[in-house]
Amino acid sequence: MNTLVIVGTGLAGYNLAKEFRKLDAERPLLIITQDDGRNYSKPMLSTGFTKGKAADELAMNSVEQMREQLKADIRTGVAVNAIDRVARTLQVEGEIIPYGDLVLALGADVFRPALGGDAGDRVYSINDLQDYARFREVMADKKKVVIIGGGLIGCEFANDLSNGGISVDVVEPVGRVLPALLPERASEAVANGLASLGVKLHFGHSVKGVWQDGDGVSVELSNGERIAGDVVLSAIGLRPRTQLALVAGLKAERGIVVDRFLRTSDANIYAIGDAAEVEGKVLLYVLPLMAAARALAKTLAGQPTAVMYPAMPVQVKTPVCPVVVSPVLPGTPGAWEVEAEGNDVKAVFKSPDGQTLGFALTGAYAGSSAIKMELTRLLPPILA
């Protein structure tokens, strides 16, 4: 049984399949997904209100087109429930599916806060095209959203929904936006930008509960404050989907643990994308998964290839105050050197011996590709 089976039709699963087909047009390829298998770019979900795009307009290809393009059997609406590593089979509802090699491109689940109150059904999150479709439908006659979380996804939706004419409140327990990515002065620039759109920022307190209030909701904060809204959008983080791997006895920590060849602790099972932890790194972004897809495609086509990650700065899609950042892990020895005027911030993180380890650019600095390229060139690779 020689079939290559990929579980997941997100950017990781589909990009791997595309790269693999460039090298091997013949091997049977089966792709299984619990969603509808349409090909879309997830980063577009947080710019859809600005562009006035419905979910159907964000889908780039139908599943029929993907079957033809990839010369693959694609099974949609099918959840893989278990992996039998000895028999090399997958268990899906009412069926056993054999595999030769298996790739887990399972993505990450949204982290759901434990909230009090009686309006949990008004708390949404947007992590795939179907979530986006549901949210747009709900928002058809609504005007006020309370976002939980002022990280990358929360800030992007705050900007996007504001551009779409929706009134936005953001609740962030840490005292500033993008606290995990930016130094303080850069966070301040983004907060000023969002405030200039009318976004109300509530720092220092968490959300305790969401209550029904007439046709809308009342969001209760830990200091007792209440914020009125129509619905709540939760954006407090993602967790790699590791359960399937763990139950099958594969090693998983923050993500499914793989080596530089994207191989798990089982020689015939690989993991890629948001689900994977590559040499201790969980990078929930597009560029790392593209690099991994190219390397893994070669390995699966018979040319074992280790993945390399160059420095890969991340853009935060807050057009009111654009951001480009190459973050620094907490606790890294060194200090930020900051140049700033208004919302234009250039912050460079240097080690005690003067090596550039990270940077954060906002406003006009983020718009300068020359500055971004020059700083990126100075950074060490993420995985050499």
Ligand SMILES: Cc1cc2nc3c(=O)[nH]c(=O)nc-3n(C[C@H](O)[C@H](O)[C@H](O)COP(=O)(O)OP(=O)(O)OC[C@H]3O[C@@H](n4cnc5c(N)ncnc54)[C@H](O)[C@@H]3O)c2cc1C
């Ligand atoms: C709103 C938003 C904006 C973003 N913007 C950016 C950006 O600007 N730049 C950037 O670099 N990154 C961005 N990201 C992150 C980036 O989009 C992700 O890193 C990437 O899309 C993850 O792709 P993936 O294929 O690993 O996971 P997913 O797209 O989540 O795909 C997972 C797939 O696995 C399937 N699946 C899971 N479990 C099972 C199962 N048991 N059985 C069958 N199928 C299963 C799902 O159905 C799905 O098809 C953004 C993320 C979000 C949410």
